[in-house]
Amino acid sequence: MFDLAKPSLFLKVVDFFWPLLWLLTLGGLGWGLYEGLFVAPQDYQQGEAVRIMYLHVPAAWLALGAYVVLTFCALTVLVFKHPLADALAQATAPVGALFSAIVLITGAIWGKPMWGTWWVWDARLTSMLILFVMYVGLLLLRNALAFKPQGAKLMAILILVGFINIPIIKFSVDWWSTLHQGASVVRLDGPKIHPDMLRPLLISALGFSGLFGLMVITNLKNILMQRRLRSLFLRQGKGSGV
Amino acid sequence: MIFAPYTAYVLSCYGIAFLLLGGYGLHIFLAHRNLKQRLEQVEGASVAASSKWLFFKSKWVFAVLPLLFFAGLIVLFASRLDGGQNKTDLPSALVGKALPSMDLPPLEGLKTSAGVAIGGINSASMVGDKVSVLNVFASWCGPCRAEHPFIMQLSKNPQLRVVGLNYKDKPENALNFLTQHGNPYVAVGVDAKGRTALDLGVYGVPETFLVSKEGRILHRFTGPIDEKRLQNEVLPQIEKALK
Numbered sequence: 001m002f003d004l005a006k007p008s009l010f011l012k013v014v015d016f017f018w019p020l021l022w023l024l025t026l027g028g029l030g031w032g033l034y035e036g037l038f039v040a041p042q043d044y045q046q047g048e049a050v051r052i053m054y055l056h057v058p059a060a061w062l063a064l065g066a067y068v069v070l071t072f073c074a075l076t077v078l079v080f081k082h083p084l085a086d087a088l089a090q091a092t093a094p095v096g097a098l099f100s101a102i103v104l105i106t107g108a109i110w111g112k113p114m115w116g117t118w119w120v121w122d123a124r125l126t127s128m129l130i131l132f133v134m135y136v137g138l139l140l141l142r143n144a145l146a147f148k149p150q151g152a153k154l155m156a157i158l159i160l161v162g163f164i165n166i167p168i169i170k171f172s173v174d175w176w177s178t179l180h181q182g183a184s185v186v187r188l189d190g191p192k193i194h195p196d197m198l199r200p201l202l203i204s205a206l207g208f209s210g211l212f213g214l215m216v217i218t219n220l221k222n223i224l225m226q227r228r229l230r231s232l233f234l235r236q237g238k239g240s241g242v
Numbered sequence: 243m244i245f246a247p248y249t250a251y252v253l254s255c256y257g258i259a260f261l262l263l264g265g266y267g268l269h270i271f272l273a274h275r276n277l278k279q280r281l282e283q284v285e286g287a288s289v290a291a292s293s294k295w296l297f298f299k300s301k302w303v304f305a306v307l308p309l310l311f312f313a314g315l316i317v318l319f320a321s322r323l324d325g326g327q328n329k330t331d332l333p334s335a336l337v338g339k340a341l342p343s344m345d346l347p348p349l350e351g352l353k354t355s356a357g358v359a360i361g362g363i364n365s366a367s368m369v370g371d372k373v374s375v376l377n378v379f380a381s382w383c384g385p386c387r388a389e390h391p392f393i394m395q396l397s398k399n400p401q402l403r404v405v406g407l408n409y410k411d412k413p414e415n416a417l418n419f420l421t422q423h424g425n426p427y428v429a430v431g432v433d434a435k436g437r438t439a440l441d442l443g444v445y446g447v448p449e450t451f452l453v454s455k456e457g458r459i460l461h462r463f464t465g466p467i468d469e470k471r472l473q474n475e476v477l478p479q480i481e482k483a484l485k
Contacts, residue, residue: 047247048248049247049248049252055256056255098263102259102263105258106258109254110255218270218274222270222273222277225277228281229280232284
C-alpha cells in the first residue's frame with residue numbers, strides 16, 4: 001500500500017481517474033445547481049434566499065473536510081516523515097482557505113436579508129472565521145519556510161494544534177445557543193431537511209467535492225514538479241531555479 | 243419587478259463563488275502549464291506527454307468557460323424571473339365557432355328588482371339581436387368578486403346582453419353573492435358539475451366570452467377583468483363586435 005505513496009505511481013493513478021473526476025465535477029455541479037436553483041422549492045420563510053444553501057453548505061463541508069485531510073497529512077509527516085504527505089498538506093491548505101472564504105462570504109450575504117446583519121459574533125460564525133485564519137496562518141508559515149527542512153514539521157504541528165477547532169465548529173450549534181441554525185443533515189436521528197432540498201444539496205456537494213479534488217491534485221502536481229525542478233537545478237549546480 | 247425578493251443576494255453569492263473558484267482554478271492551471279514547460283526545457287519532451295486534455299490546454303478556453311457559465315446562469319435567471327409571458331392572453335380554440343350547445347337551469351330564487359324570475363341559459367337564447375357577454379363566475383372565487391364591478395358596468399350597456407354561467411357553486415351561495423353585490427346578469431345558468439364549462443374550454447374562473455348575434459364565439463378573456471383590461475381589451479373588442 002505504501003507503494004501508492006510513491007509520487008510517480010501516485011501520478012499514474014491520478015491520471016487514470018482524472019477524466020472521472022472532471023465528470024463528477026461538471027455533472028455534479030451542473031445537475032445539483034440546476035436542481036437547487038430552478039427545481040427545488042422555495043423555503044416558506046426564506047423564499048428564494050434558501051438557494052444560497054446549495055453553495056454555502058457544500059463549501060462548509062469541504063472547508064472542514066480539507067482540515068481533516070490536513071490532519072491526516074500532519075500525522076503522516078510526523079510519524080513516517082513521508083514527503084508526499086507534506087506536499088498534500090501544502091496542496092490542500094489553499095483550497096481549504098478558498099472554500100472557507102466562500103462560506104464566510106455567502107453566509108454574510110445570506111445573513112443580511114435573513115438576520116438583518118452581515119455578521120454576528122456567534123459561536124458558529126466565530127469558529128468558522130478562526131478556521132479561515134488558521135488556513136491563512138498555515139499558508140504563511142509554509143511559504144515562509146518553503147524549502148527549509150523544518151518547514152514540513154512545523155506546519156504539521158500547527159495543523160494538529162488547529163484541529164481542536166474542527167469539533168468546536170461542528171458542535172458549536174449544540175453547545176451554545178447560536179443564531180446559526182442547528183445541524184439538519186448530519187444528525188444522529190437522520191436528516192431534518194425535506195428530500196426535495198436534500199437531494200440537490202447532496203448532488204451539488206458531490207460536484208463541489210470533485211472540484212475540490214481537481215484543485216488539490218493540480219496543486220499537488222505543481223508542488224511535485226516544483227520540487228523536481230529544484231532538485232534538477234541543484235544537481236546541475238545552477239542555483240535553486242525556483 | 244424583474245427580481246423576485248432575495249434573487250439579487252442569491253446571484254451575488256453564486257457570482258462571487260464562481261469568480262473566486264474560477265480565478266483560483268485559472269491561477270493553478272496556468273502555474274501547472276508554466277511548470278510543465280520549464281520541466282520540458284530542462285528534461286526533454288517526455289514529461290508532458292501524460293495529459294491528453296488538449297481542449298483545456300488553451301488558457302483562453304479555461305478563462306472564458308466560467309464566465310460563460312455565469313453569463314448563462316444570469317440569462318436563465320432573468321428569463322425565468324421576468325414573468326414576460328402574459329397568462330391572460332390565451333386565445334380560445336373555439337373563436338369563430340358556434341357556441342357549444344348548452345341547456346342550463348336557472349338559479350332558483352333569483353329575481354329581478356321587479357320580482358320576475360330570471361331564467362337559465364340555452365343555445366337558442368344566445369342567438370338574438372344583441373351581442374352577448376357570457377361571464378363564468380362562482381361565489382367561491384375571489385377574483386370574481388374583484389371583477390364584479392366591471393361586469394356590472396358592462397351590464398349597463400343596452401346593446402349588450404350579459405349572462406352568467408355559475409360554475410360548480412352552491413345555489414344558496416351564488417344567490418347570496420348576487421343579492422349582496424348586485425346582479426348584472428339577464429340570465430344565469432347553473433353549471434353545478436362544470437360540464438358545460440368543459441365544453442367551452444374554460445380552465446379557470448373567472449372567464450368571459452364575447453358571443454356574436456349569431457351565437458358565435460368572438461373572443462375569450464381569461465382571468466379577471468380590471469379597469470386596465472376593460473379599457474384596453476374588452477371595450478375595443480365589444481366595439482368591434484357591435485359594428
